[in-house]
Amino acid sequence: MKRTRITALAAAVLLLTGCGHSIGENSSIAEVSEASSEASSETASETASEAVTTTAPVSDSSAESVTTTVEAEKKITAVETAFKEYSQTAEAEELKELPEGVKSAKKRKDFSGKGYLTGLNSKHSVTFEFDLPESQYYSIALTVAADKESKCTLTVGETPVGEFTVPGDGKFTLVTLKNIYAEKGKAQFALLTSKGAVDLDSITVTASSDVRDLKLSLGKASLVNKNADVNARALYEYICQSYGKTVLTGQHDTVGTMTETRRISEITGRYPAVRFGDLMPFTQDMIIGENELEYAEKWAEDGGIVGYMWHWLAPGGGKSCYADESDFDLSKAVTKEKIYDLSLDELKKLKKSKKISAECLAIIEDIDKVSEKLAELRDKGIAVLWRPLHEASNGYFWWSKDESSYIWLWKLLYQRQTNYHKLNNLIWVWSAQDDDWYVGDRMCDIVSADIYDKGNTAGQVEKLLFLQDITANKPIAMAECGTTPSIQSMADQHALWSYVGQWGGSYLLNEDISLNEEYNTLESLVKFYSNDLTVTREELPDLKARAAELAKAGEEKKPAETTAKDKDSSEKETVKTEKTTKAPDSSEGSGADTTTKKTTAKTTKKTASETAKKQAD
Structure with a gap:
């Protein structure tokens, strides 16, 4: 929402100021x-x-x-997007040119390859080059860890494609940014840390067929x-x-x-x-x-x-x-x-x-x-x-x-x-x-x-x-x-x-x-x-x-008078079957399950254009 506020003082002659926050x-x-x-x-x-x-x-x-x-x-x-199978992993510790203060380490558990990079903070960025076989959608998976909650940005070329938060539990976490469009040829994928410090184990770029295979339809919905x-x-x-x-x-x-x-x-x-x-x-x-x-x-x-x-x-x-x-x-x-x-x-x-x-x-x-x-x-x-x-x-x-x-x-x-x-x-x-x-x-x-x-x-x-x-x-x-x-x-x-x-x-x-x-x-x-x-x-x-x-x-x-049984039906339904923590109304399992693991990151920010929009607001 462009944050010119919508309040009770608004006049009828005023146009909408923009509802939706990015x-x-x-x-x-x-x-x-x-x-x-x-x-x-x-x-x-x-x-x-x-x-x-x-x-x-x-x-x-x-x-x-x-x-x-x-x-x-x-x-x-529709012009169908070409698709070619592709999956390539780069081990971070094998990167030849490292920023000052960034080095290879083996202290953390569960890393792949021969080690991982440590010491990545707001002063650093590391870039990996992938030779992409086709202009299409890709998913990018990064294995990262941090001792304190940290925030990172991934760019393709000069374009930010997503920001995400790394939990500060000291364990390697898989962060996946899905369905990113990238052009054929040599592409530069860069990781930047905007808050805190992170360790990077690996980055994997995989061709995504999600868009190609997407077929929207519904059966007899009610x-x-x-x-x-x-x-x-x-x-x-x-x-x-x-x-x-x-x-x-x-x-x-x-x-x-x-x-x-x-x-x-x-x-x-x-x-x-x-x-x-x-x-x-x-x-x-x-x-x-x-x-x-x-x-x-x-x-x-x-x-x-x-x-x-x-x-x-x-x-x-x-x-x-x-x-x-x-x-x-x-x-x-x-x-x-x-x-x-x-x-x-x-x-x-x-x-x-x-x-x-x-x-x-x-x-x-x-x-x-x-x-x-x-x-x-x-x-x-x-x-x-x-x-x-x-x-x-x-x-x-x-x-x-x-x-x-x-x-x-x-x-x-x-x-x-x-x-x-x-x-x-x-x-x-x-x-x-x-x-x-x-x-x-x-x-x-x-x-x-x-x-x-x-x-x-x-x-x-x-x-x-x-x-x-x-x-x-x-x-x-x-x-x-x-x-x-x-x-x-x-x-x-x-x-x-x-x-x-x-x-x-x-x-x-x-x-x-x-x-x-x-x-x-x-x-x-x-x-x-x-x-x-x-x-x-x-x-x-x-x-x-x-x-x-x-x-x-x-x-x-x-719609006859609703029976007690009918009225209580929505009381008994499970709002989120995958969740286990109760909401304040304990008759439903509608709270968030803090133990549920997610395979994708919960990104909290936006791309460059959205950042500029919020700053303007």
């Missing part, structure tokens, strides 16, 4: 490499067609009219809410059937406006399939957003898909959603009490008896306020792509306290909205962006990532593969991006995300509402909206008709 700032998903950006290229595989150019009026008087380029759809043909209504089921059915075949176009709007979405139509001649809004205003008395639901209702009436996120201002009257601008402590809200199906009066009695905290009650009160708004959409037959508690693992928001508190909150939100408020129109989208923060296959329907990598139009396949490692049973979406990826690169990388949500504000428009081509050019947006792989609003099927078919066929189960 994906690289999240502790786990950042381990994937940004180097595949070099693989992004517009090729000659687009079938050319003539464009029809018209002048369209614009919705904001502050902006000049724009030229709308309505291009005929282009057929996109929503996690067994009482989901026909509108949600029709939409999810379409999303799952289309997954891996086409990409839904999406656009985030400034709260209470249609500014960005209309601008996309004026620029490209087509509307995005999904309009994303924000329910931020509805837990506080704010001067913005009063027309928000009206816009959503009209959007659905016109055949579009409705999506919502929630910049949840700190409960209890907080004016910001950011952790460093709020003293709200989520961990104080966590309770073992079963509270999701209790009325506010019952909850107030629990607070009075000190069985739950003021923080816990405040959270429920906010959930109920937002649920009232979502219920209005439910009652009008509108399904919603619902993405709450986004980007939790990056530490920026009050809900980013820790994994177990976050999972407790997600579970509470899911149970309260599903079982108490009967919001059967919701499709739950998870985007905490770290496998330790995953809420489990039984409490979300779509997994997603927020990707901010200025000017990088690559298909971001390495991020998609990371999420697929978390779960292969859900559609995977790019919930936010600063730069819309090239559809050609997405096809070449087999990275047909379920949908792509372009962030608004300065990531799309200048202050005068003209297109900001610093992040997205007019040409790139027109291409993204004018091809046979992306779906615009005009191309969506009649989902209302499909919902009617489901109802007529008797497939919809009328």
